[in-house]
Structures are given as C-alpha cells and as structure tokens.
Amino acid sequence: LQKNVLLFPMTPNSSYQAISFAYGKARILDQRELPLKEKYLELSHPREVIAAIKSLAIRGAPLLGLAGLTALHLAAVQSNEKNEFHAYVKDIIHARPTAVQLSLIVRAQYDRCCNFSLKEQASLYYEAALDYEKQMLHESEAIAIHGQTLLKQHSKLLTHCNTGPLAMGGWGTALGIIIYGALMLRRNYEVFYTETRPLQQGLRLTSFELHKHQIPATCIVDSAAAYLMSKGMIDAVITGADRIAQNGDTANKIGTYSLALASHAHSIPFYIAAPWSTFDPASISGETFTIEYRDAIEVLRPYSLEQEKARNNSKVLNPAFDITPGKLITAFITERGVDRPPFHF
C-alpha cells in the first residue's frame, strides 16, 4: 500500500473543526446548523457542553469521548465544591446513553483522578483531553489506511449517517476511509450516502464533508439502498459504530441494521470502521446495549415547521440506534487492522 501513497501527503480539510479547546474554554462547530451555516459555539461552562452533546450540536461516538473530557475539564474548572462537580460528571456520563466512548472514557478518567483537588483534576482532565485528541488523529489515520486494503480503485461504496472529521477527529472512521482513499491514493470511489432520517446527518453533514473535500457523491433516501444493491450499484457498505460487543454485535445509527440485512441478501461486504475505544469489553452481546430513544419532534419537524401542527395525529417512536448482529458484519476496521470476532481485548 505504501508505494501508492502520495509523496506529499495531504491532511483532511482543516477549514472546519468539530471541536477545539483551550484551558477553561471549548469551541464547538454547531452541527445542527450545517450545511447552511458554519456557526461556532464558544463555551466555558460544563452545562453548555452537556447541552451541546444532548442536542447533537456535537456528535459522533469517538468525538463524544473528547467532548465528554472537555466537559469534565470545564466541570472541574467551574465547580466550587465536589458535590457540584459530581452532579456534572453524572450528567456528562448519561448525556448520550448508546455512544460508548462518552461514558467509558469519562468514567475512567474520573476514577483515575477523583481523589485529587478540583484544581488538580481540572489540569488532569485538560491533559487527558489533549491526549485523547492526539490519539484520535493517529487512530483515524490508521483506520483510513487499513480500510483501503478492503477496497479498490473505482469501488462503489455506500455509507450511512456521518462518520467523517465531524464524528472523529482527523479523518473520521467510515467516511474517513473514503476521504483518505480519494485524497491520498487518488481513488475514484463511486460514493453513495444515505440521507439518514430523522436528523439527516447524511444529507446535511456527509454532503458537507464530501463537498469540502471535493469528492463527488450521490445521496439516496435510506430506504433506497436495497434497490441500488439489487441493481449492482454497490460493491461494499461501510459505516461507523457507537458501541461494539464482544461477539461483534454493533449499535449504530438507526438504519444500519437494515443496510446490513440488505448487504447480506446481496452478498455485498458490510464493514464497520471504528476505533478500538468503541469496543465494549463489558458487553458479551448487543442484548444489553441501551438504545437511546429521542423526541418525536425530530421525525415531525424536518418536513416543515407547519408539520408540527399535525403532530397530534401521530404518535412517533424514534429509536436513534439499532443493533446489527455481529454475524452480518464482514469485518471490523480498527486502528489495529482488519479484525473479526472473537476479539482480543
């Protein structure tokens, strides 16, 4: 693979950054406003970061690890006493229940540091956030490189939701593989991406990132994927993950399971790209995963604000994630390479 790499490697487009931080401060690109506005939120209070996480101003499982550490840092900076701090910690850990990094990484850092003074903890969490950010950059590049081995020049790829630099610092995960291949190996992948209802992370965020990297691509509604597969238009499907169990069962954006079933029916490889931090050693299978249900308004609002008037007609069930059985997943692409269960934790 190395010999195909350009002599002067490019980096992902740095004209936008999902999150950056300094001591006592965080700056978050408000992903709710994309692609129409690139608006940055300047935050200094943990409550603001928690609200940004809950409202999906910042999202993407690996990036939520960093957002969580930033919130933890700000909580230690802003709290006057440990009880106040503990309440913030609890809120951070429970802000998004399915994404594994947020709770596991925040909890691990808290367990490591909680006996220090709040001032000392503030510094420790700041360093942990810096470390995590660096680690993410390395991991995403390794994932992007390993991913190329499964693909070819002109591969016809389908991805779901958003998994670029807006979801994981550096290149991203699944979309990172696509962007890296296009930029670094000059591969002309034929890229399809799903709209990703209800919040349209595909149509809004993946389209934004592909456009920023000048990669041509085609959007389809989520339910059109199987039809494209039946017409031979898709060679492989790659998505990210929010939590992966020991047996490979994977929680990811609602609709992932449908794509995996359709891939299986058409003998199309279905890949999950995720850093090793997404693997949950405490879960034997996906059965114990908590699936986050979100507000009905996410389904009702996007059609038109007027649509809300018709809301009483419709009870809505809005699971944000589903669980794809490990046996439907051809391979997992992590920073360690291409892997399959049983995993070595």
Place this chain on the structure above:
Amino acid sequence: LQKNVLLFPMTPNSSYQAISFAYGKARILDQRELPLKEKYLELSHPREVIAAIKSLAIRGAPLLGLAGLTALHLAAVQSNEKNEFHAYVKDIIHARPTAVQLSLIVRAQYDRCCNFSLKEQASLYYEAALDYEKQMLHESEAIAIHGQTLLKQHSKLLTHCNTGPLAMGGWGTALGIIIYGALMLRRNYEVFYTETRPLQQGLRLTSFELHKHQIPATCIVDSAAAYLMSKGMIDAVITGADRIAQNGDTANKIGTYSLALASHAHSIPFYIAAPWSTFDPASISGETFTIEYRDAIEVLRPYSLEQEKARNNSKVLNPAFDITPGKLITAFITERGVDRPPFHF
C-alpha cells in the same frame, strides 16, 4: 368471519374523497397539501388532471386508473379533433410509468372506443370511469375482508406509504384491511406505519387517514422497521403494490423491498394487498418493470426550503419504486382471495 361482522356495517369515513367527477368535471383532493390543508382542485381540462397525476396531487396505483379514465373523458370532451385528443391520451398513459392501472386501463378503454366520434368517446369514457369507480369499491371491500383471515385481534402490523381510501376508492388496499378490521370487526390492531421518504406519504397521508378513522397508530422512520422487528414488535407487514408480475415480483413504493428483506430475516409474514388490476399479465418477472425516477428536489426540499441552497453539494438519485422478488412475499391479498404465484390470469 361473517358472524363477527357488525350488524350495522360502517363505511369508511366519507368526510374526504380523493376524486369525484361529473360529466366534464373532476374534483381532486390535493394530497400534496395533506394533512395540513384539505384543499380540493376543481378541474375540467385534461392537462390539469395530467398535471395533478404527475405532481402526486392524486396518487395510489388503483386510484390512478380512475384518474386516468377521468382525464381520458375530459380529453375527449375538450379536444377539437382527434390528433389533439391522441396527444392527450399519450400524455395520460405516460404520466406515471410504474403504476400499472394508469397505462393498462386507459389504453384498453382507448382501444375499445377510439373508432367512435369524440363526442361518443366522451360518453363512453365517462361510463367507464363510473364502472371503474364502482368496481374499486367492491374490490377494496373484498380485499379488506380477505385480509382479516391472515390477521388476529391485537395483531401488530406495519404498513408502508399510503394505501387507504386516498389510494384506492372504498377502503383502500393494505391500509384498507387495517381500517376495515378496526371499524368492522373491532380489532385493536397495533398499527405502525413508516414515514415513507421522500414524500412522506406515511407521515402525511396514512396519519391523516388513521386519524380520520380514529385508529391509534405509531409512526417510525423507514429505516427503523428492522429494529422493531428484531424486538418482536411486528407480527406482519402489509403494503400495497404498483405492478405485480406473473412470478409475484412486485413494484411498490421505494423501501418496500427493504421491509420484505427484513421481514424474511425475522420470519415475519410479508403481505401485498392489491386488486387484480395491479397484476400485469405481460410481465413474466419484475425485470422488465420501468422504475420511475423523480426529481432530486423531493429529497432535498422537505428538510427546509433553505436546504435547497445546499443542493449543489448533493447529487441525488431518487427512484420512486423498488422491486420486491415474489419469493419474499408470503401471500397476495386480492378481491379474489389470498393467492400465491403462479397466478391464474
């Protein structure tokens, strides 16, 4: 089954009607405006009816047969000479390429009557439309009754798109079975329906019809269906059809194929409800079906009108239908009963 039928049978809610007509006039409920506005279009020119068909102001494969005959009647009324009339006939037949009734029924009536004078043809098509309307009412009731034999009190049902009285005069097809069971047999079906992107016929039209008939129901995004199935929340899936081949291959609203694949993976019965007029004796399989691709704006617009500004970022592929292989369909519910291929034409 008969003994369970109420002594004083109800009819479907008649406070709204998708299409009605008199000699030289048609009245169409503009389904693009539902559920927010119940606006009726008063039309007297074939061009207006053709535009209503193309823009989906009126839709639903069986109902398009009636809309087509109405347009044919108005074309004969309004044309000054046969060449003008023939141009309209061609436009009517090609207005929606996948729905079978529109082209087959209009063409059959035209072939039967085209040697008469335009004035005579106008009368003949008017009578044909009246006959077709009556026939639809009988067929939809027969479909609704036969459908009950496959379901039980408290069955948990999932349907897709809209297939109620807005899609076929009388009760409808798939949704007609649900409405009929709830009203006539007092069955408390647990009803789930998909939003149905891009045009949200589920969230807009099925919610409207269920609300009009006071049937509680729950909306999900299209891609959440497989997850609900994996959680044991769905006992059966019922959809309509736009065209059915000899081997059971079925063209229907985009997303139907995904639902059939997911049903199959979970051993959940998958039923198609459609009048016999939906079966295309000329098609051995679905391979020869023409699939209508519609404008990208249908995918881009619903999010917000501002979203259109971001349109340049996104090439969109918008197939309106997909093809579900006959082997994934547990049974077909027609006015003749419950059937499976090979069909007797």
